[in-house]
Amino acid sequence: MYIIVIGGGEVGYHLSKALLSEGEEVTLLEKEASRYAVLAEELGEVVVRGDGCEARTLEEAGASRADVVVAVTGDDEDNLVACQVAKHRFHVARTIARIKNPRNKTLFEKLGIDVTVSSTDLILAHIEHELPSHPLVPLLELKGKGLEVIGVKIPPNSPAIGRKLGDFKLPGECLVCLVISKDKGPQLPSMDVALEAEDEVVAVADPKVAEELSAILLSKTPPS
Amino acid sequence: MRIIIMGCGRVGAELARLLDAEGHEVVILDLDSYSFRRLPRNFKGTALVGNGLDEETLRKAGIEKADVFISVTQGDNRNVMAAQMAKHIFNVPQVICRIYDPIREEMYRELGLKTISPTIIGAKALKELIGG
Numbered sequence: 340m341y342i343i344v345i346g347g348g349e350v351g352y353h354l355s356k357a358l359l360s361e362g363e364e365v366t367l368l369e370k371e372a373s374r375y376a377v378l379a380e381e382l383g384e385v386v387v388r389g390d391g392c393e394a395r396t397l398e399e400a401g402a403s404r405a406d407v408v409v410a411v412t413g414d415d416e417d418n419l420v421a422c423q424v425a426k427h428r429f430h431v432a433r434t435i436a437r438i439k440n441p442r443n444k445t446l447f448e449k450l451g452i453d454v455t456v457s458s459t460d461l462i463l464a465h466i467e468h469e470l471p472s473h474p475l476v477p478l479l480e481l482k483g484k485g486l487e488v489i490g491v492k493i494p495p496n497s498p499a500i501g502r503k504l505g506d507f508k509l510p511g512e513c514l515v516c517l518v519i520s521k522d523k524g525p526q527l528p529s530m531d532v533a534l535e536a537e538d539e540v541v542a543v544a545d546p547k548v549a550e551e552l553s554a555i556l557l558s559k560t561p562p563s
Numbered sequence: 564m565r566i567i568i569m570g571c572g573r574v575g576a577e578l579a580r581l582l583d584a585e586g587h588e589v590v591i592l593d594l595d596s597y598s599f600r601r602l603p604r605n606f607k608g609t610a611l612v613g614n615g616l617d618e619e620t621l622r623k624a625g626i627e628k629a630d631v632f633i634s635v636t637q638g639d640n641r642n643v644m645a646a647q648m649a650k651h652i653f654n655v656p657q658v659i660c661r662i663y664d665p666i667r668e669e670m671y672r673e674l675g676l677k678t679i680s681p682t683i684i685g686a687k688a689l690k691e692l693i694g695g
Contacts, residue, residue, distance in 0.1 A: 392640060394666045416616060416640040419647075420667070427670055442618060446644075449651050 343368065343405045343431075345391030345421045346412030347378045350437065350458070354411060355382060366400045391421045394428050402429035411437040419443075422452045454482075468492075475553035478541070487546050491553045495536045499556050505530030513544035513552050565629045567592065567655075569615035569645050570636035574661070576601035578633065583608050590624045615645045621653065631657040639663050646676050 340363050344355050347369030355367040359382070367382065368391040369375045375388040389396030391410065402408065408425040410418035415438050422434035435454040436447055447455045467473040468490070479488040493499055499507075504515060515528045519539040526532055534540070534556075544552055564587050568575050571593035579591045580603050589608030592615045593599065599610040613620035615634065626632065632649035634642035639662045646660035659677040662668040668680040 392667070393664065394670070414640070416638065416644040419644050420640040423674075424667070424670065427674065440617070446648055446652060450647060 340364065340406045341401070341404060342366075342407045342409065343391075343397070343400050343402060343425070345408065345410040345418070346437075347371075347374055347386065348411065348413055350411040352378060352382075354409065355385065359385065368396060368400060392417055392424060394424055397421075397424060397429060402431060405429070405431050407431070407433045407435065409435045409437075413439070415439055415443050419447060419450065419452065422447075423450065426451055474557060475549060477546075477549070481543070485545060486543055487549065488541065488543055489549050489552070491540045491542070491556050493534050493536060493538045493540070493556070497534075497536070497557055499534050499558075500536050501533055503531050503533050504528050507555055509555060510544075510548040510551050512548045513542050515540055515542045517541040564588070564631055565625065566590070566631040566633065567621075567624050567626060567629045567649075569593075569632070569634040569642070571598040571601060571610070572635065572637065573601065575633075575635045578635070579608060580606065590629075592620065592624055616641060616648070618648070618652070621645075621648065626653045626655060629653075629655050631655070631659070633659045633661075635661045639667055643667070643671055643676070646671075650676065 342358055342363055342365050344351050344365060344367045347367055351367060355365050358365045365385050367378065367386045368389050369378055369386060370390040375386060379386040387400055391397060402425055408422060408431045410421040412418055418436040422436045425431040426434050433453050436452045438444060438447060438455050438457050439459055441457045441460045444455045444457060464476055468476045474492045474494055476490045477487050478490050481487060518526045518528045518532055520526060520535055521537045540556060542552060566582055566587050566589050568579050568591045571591050575591060579589050583589045583606055590611060591608060592611050592613055594614060596612045602610060611624055615621060626649060632655045634645045636642055642660045642662060646658045649655040650658045662671060662678050662680055663682050665680045665683050668678045672678045
């Protein structure tokens with residue numbers, strides 16, 4: 340696969356390195372001279388100096404034969420324009436943009452960017468995951484399905500401890516697919532699995548019922 | 564008409580002055596309040612500090628009722644992104660966007676934005692000034 344990475348910051352650098360080590364063909368575009376010099380020193384000729392928002396740079400990088408263009412500069416507007424130029428001028432099949440402002444997701448998707456990755460959302464999710472007051476964590480969005488994979492961590496003092504999965508009346512739009520126990524590791528969620536402290540319940544659910552599922556799993560009142 | 568201008572540089576400020584003098588309702592946005600020094604003393608419109616790439620700021624500027632949105636900041640990409648927000652999220656009837664890079668300008672014109680490239684206009688005007 341031929342992948343063009345735009346923006347040689349930390350994300351662009353580590354992404355390019357990882358792709359190269361997987362044997363992919365990569366060009367990394369960086370417009371700033373001093374940063375370019377640092378990157379070229381380490382990664383060699385896969386680094387090209389130029390502005391990935393400019394059609395000429397993309398043309399020189401061979402955008403018309405690229406399978407994927409990934410724009411990971413620190414500015415949402417630059418990532419948007421780079422992907423739009425790749426899409427409309429060079430007909431790149433798959434464009435991926437990093438966004439900092441999570442609200443830009445809707446706009447980018449409306450404008451035809453295939454995938455957006457919100458670094459802010461990812462960091463928030465990871466931090467929330469570590470906060471005991473946030474037992475519900477979105478793990479993965481299933482594109483175009485209106486579903487997401489969520490994790491619910493059972494806190495040490497939860498009333499759910501000792502209760503069996505089959506005892507809970509779960510909402511219809513969700514499917515519990517895994518229970519990860521601290522001691523026993525991942526288990527298939529048969530209805531007679533009893534929950535233990537710090538278990539993580541992984542489910543596929545409509546985002547609208549995710550909170551509800553979490554509330555049911557952690558509720559104080561036993562199910563009727 | 565209700566007109567929002569993003570970017571209070573020389574062009575933005577002069578445009579705001581002209582439209583204000585004609586009696587239009589003008590809101591001008593800039594990241595830096597110092598830019599508003601360029602506006603005339605008798606400017607009757609609204610000068611608002613804020614990021615035009617932020618939906619909240621645009622709402623505050625009254626974009627939901629605006630007839631025209633014009634982006635003239637220093638950054639081509641900022642202009643393009645704000646213009647597309649105005650057009651595709653807020654459905655502003657007229658959206659105009661300055662793009663210095665002629666290639667990008669052509670592309671966004673094809674994509675349905677009203678665009679202007681001062682690079683081409685400026686170069687042509689200068690060439691015409693050369694005497695024989």
